[in-house]
Amino acid sequence: MKSLNKSRAAFNRAQKSIPGGVNSPVRAYGSVGGEPPFINRGEGAYIYDIDGNEYIDYVLSWGPMILGHAHPAVVEAVKEAADRGTSFGAPTEAEIELAELVKERMPHIDMLRLVSSGTEAVMTAARLARGYTGRDMIVKFDGCYHGHSDGFLVEAGSGLATGGLPGSKGIPKEITSHTLSLQYNDLDGVEDTFKKSGDKIAAVIVEPIAANMGVVLPQMGFLEGLRDLTVKHGALLVYDEVITGFRVSRGGAAELTGITPDLVTLGKIIGGGMPIGAVGGRKDIMEKLAPVGDVYQAGTLSGNPISVAAGIATLKELDNPEIYENLRSATDKLSEELSGGFNKGSISVRINSAPGLLTIFFTAEPVNDFSSSKAADASSFRQYFHAMLEKGIYLPPSPFEAWFLSIQHTEEVIKMTTDAHYKAINEIDIDT
Numbered sequence: 097m098k099s100l101n102k103s104r105a106a107f108n109r110a111q112k113s114i115p116g117g118v119n120s121p122v123r124a125y126g127s128v129g130g131e132p133p134f135i136n137r138g139e140g141a142y143i144y145d146i147d148g149n150e151y152i153d154y155v156l157s158w159g160p161m162i163l164g165h166a167h168p169a170v171v172e173a174v175k176e177a178a179d180r181g182t183s184f185g186a187p188t189e190a191e192i193e194l195a196e197l198v199k200e201r202m203p204h205i206d207m208l209r210l211v212s213s214g215t216e217a218v219m220t221a222a223r224l225a226r227g228y229t230g231r232d233m234i235v236k237f238d239g240c241y242h243g244h245s246d247g248f249l250v251e252a253g254s255g256l257a258t259g260g261l262p263g264s265k266g267i268p269k270e271i272t273s274h275t276l277s278l279q280y281n282d283l284d285g286v287e288d289t290f291k292k293s294g295d296k297i298a299a300v301i302v303e304p305i306a307a308n309m310g311v312v313l314p315q316m317g318f319l320e321g322l323r324d325l326t327v328k329h330g331a332l333l334v335y336d337e338v339i340t341g342f343r344v345s346r347g348g349a350a351e352l353t354g355i356t357p358d359l360v361t362l363g364k365i366i367g368g369g370m371p372i373g374a375v376g377g378r379k380d381i382m383e384k385l386a387p388v389g390d391v392y393q394a395g396t397l398s399g400n401p402i403s404v405a406a407g408i409a410t411l412k413e414l415d416n417p418e419i420y421e422n423l424r425s426a427t428d429k430l431s432e433e434l435s436g437g438f439n440k441g442s443i444s445v446r447i448n449s450a451p452g453l454l455t456i457f458f459t460a461e462p463v464n465d466f467s468s469s470k471a472a473d474a475s476s477f478r479q480y481f482h483a484m485l486e487k488g489i490y491l492p493p494s495p496f497e498a499w500f501l502s503i504q505h506t507e508e509v510i511k512m513t514t515d516a517h518y519k520a521i522n523e524i525d526i527d528t
């Protein structure tokens with residue numbers, strides 16, 4: 097058994113000063129039980145806890161660390177930027193460079209505004225869509241997560257799904273009454289909604305590859321349908337690419353799906369592990385933002401020099417087609433091995449994956465939406481999670497989160513993971 101004595105003590109201590117002992121809910125291991133390892137450092141595909149245990153990391157800070165931990169180019173860029181000062185509240189040239197790097201990779205983005213988190217990016221996108229269209233209603237999808245701003249905590253995935261909560265206390269009904277949450281992949285449902293309320297809908301926001309109810313892929317025609325309906329009814333289509341941006345391909349999910357959204361929200365990878373977010377899109381929409389337009393948005397630390405430096409270094413390192421090819425084949429290889437392992441026994445699982453991310457669902461049924469994701473067996477996941485942790489594989493502590501891969505998840509790392517997996521499934525008592 098791994099010793100987690102120091103982590104246990106730290107968790108007890110943390111709970112006296114920090115609600116639940118953590119600064120973001122899923123970190124508390126509420127749905128899998130036990131104490132979270134407290135992390136001391138990371139290197140490449142590995143993290144090390146304060147008890148000295150080593151883990152292969154599939155959380156990767158929930159997506160940003162696509163280059164692996166402490167990548168020398170990112171660390172160097174951060175140090176160099178910090179030496180020149182950590183924040184100015186005034187424009188810097190590096191912000192232009194990051195904006196240009198993003199635009200070059202995502203040609204549907206004419207302009208972008210940097211903010212400090214994915215939550216802020218989505219909040220700004222919604223305000224912008226409302227300001228641009230003069231309408232109030234936002235359509236989202238059950239199981240998608242768009243950060244924790246008031247209007248989006250309706251049937252949301254990620255931590256809310258992990259906690260089994262349909263929404264959050266503390267949000268006035270008047271605010272969520274402007275959010276309509278529909279079933280992912282149900283284009284008929286979207287069409288009906290547009291028929292009834294098309295002239296009230298400012299935007300449809302979607303994770304083009306959903307990753308917060310576990311990975312759920314858009315079915316053929318779903319995203320095309322959203323594009324057609326939004327154009328027809330004068331609403332905006334917003335791709336939330338906070339996870340998929342620069343992960344599933346060099347140009348993100350828009351490049352992969354071939355559908356051009358009006359607005360895109362970004363985060364995670366564009367900050368290389370430092371806090372960041374961005375909203376980008378068509379010039380005529382983006383110029384509604386203050387100071388050019390009358391939609392207000394601001395931020396003391398927006399475009400922070402350290403985050404921007406880490407983001408630039410990350411995007412530059414990713415600028416090699418082989419990287420995405422390797423990420424895709426590593427994900428395919430891992431998915432194949434994981435499902436192969438399960439098929440050898442009486443266990444039924446479904447593995448959904450996109451390049452750089454995947455989820456194991458303990459169910460025999462296809463997972464295409466939030467209901468089918470919630471129908472998977474949580475207790476099997478819990479056992480599997482702990483068996484893998486014990487073998488040094490650090491998975492997201494929730495059946496509703498994606499496993500993330502980095503460029504440091506080499507063949508050797510994948511092999512060690514699959515070896516651990518075969519051992520783990522022999523130890524657990526699964527009755528799906």
Ligand SMILES: Cc1ncc(COP(=O)(O)O)c(C=O)c1O
Pocket residue numbers: 158213214215216218241242243244254303308336337338339363364372373
């Ligand atoms: C798709 C998506 N949008 C928005 C967010 C919110 O980003 P942040 O946690 O940086 O506020 C997340 C966070 O995981 C996300 O997955």
